[in-house]
Amino acid sequence: MTAQKMDMARFICPAAGGALPRDWQKLDAKAQAKWVNDHTDYIYLGAKWGMGDHHPNDPLVYEKDEDHGGVSINVLFGDGTVSFIKLADLRKAFGEKIGTERTTQRVKAAPGQPPAIPLITLDQAKALLAHADISKLSQAVASFEIDNGRYPTADEGLDALVKKPKAADLANWRQEAEKLPVDPWGHAYLYKIPGEKNTDFTIYSCGPDGKPGTADDVK
Numbered sequence: 001m002t003a004q005k006m007d008m009a010r011f012i013c014p015a016a017g018g019a020l021p022r023d024w025q026k027l028d029a030k031a032q033a034k035w036v037n038d039h040t041d042y043i044y045l046g047a048k049w050g051m052g053d054h055h056p057n058d059p060l061v062y063e064k065d066e067d068h069g070g071v072s073i074n075v076l077f078g079d080g081t082v083s084f085i086k087l088a089d090l091r092k093a094f095g096e097k098i099g100t101e102r103t104t105q106r107v108k109a110a111p112g113q114p115p116a117i118p119l120i121t122l123d124q125a126k127a128l129l130a131h132a133d134i135s136k137l138s139q140a141v142a143s144f145e146i147d148n149g150r151y152p153t154a155d156e157g158l159d160a161l162v163k164k165p166k167a168a169d170l171a172n173w174r175q176e177a178e179k180l181p182v183d184p185w186g187h188a189y190l191y192k193i194p195g196e197k198n199t200d201f202t203i204y205s206c207g208p209d210g211k212p213g214t215a216d217d218v219k
Helices: 029-039 087-094 120-149 157-161
Strands: 043-044 059-063 071-079 080-084 188-190 202-204
Touching: 071 087, 071 120, 080 087, 120 157, 120 188, 120 202, 157 188
Parallel strands: none
Antiparallel strands: 043 059, 059 071, 071 080, 188 202
């Protein structure tokens, strides 16, 4: 097989703060591959699978747990999807070692050398997790509307996804969520109907300050 040059920056997690070697452009394909094997920020599980042995829901590639403050990590599954998942949920499904198996020999940027890709803060990582929760809640609200011909009222709120309201027009109600998540800062997600900017509804997190209507809200 002929060795091919690779984009080494793809193997550095945006949240990890790693850097490429200063002479990376001068490395041949074999040297680049060795550097990736030694320094990549991701854990690859695919090598243990035979052809067709893996399940589409099995994790294929994921990050080290420290890269997002131990809150959640990005996971590439066997079906090609990528999800930002709470570590507690991931470890419950796939084992306590997820995210800890291999120590990365991380290269720090030399003075005057920028990281390979921009860093993100812990609150930015939490905001990504909040966006994922909001997306799932929005899908559940949409399913509620399909079943019942309307969205939950402001008074019913997101609780209507978990417990049937007393309204008489909900003959087709079904539970859309096992429980309501709290945001990464420990607060309940808020529901507004009608929504903002001419939308049917808005689901949002109050962000780090826990106060609605401030600049750090996540919508």
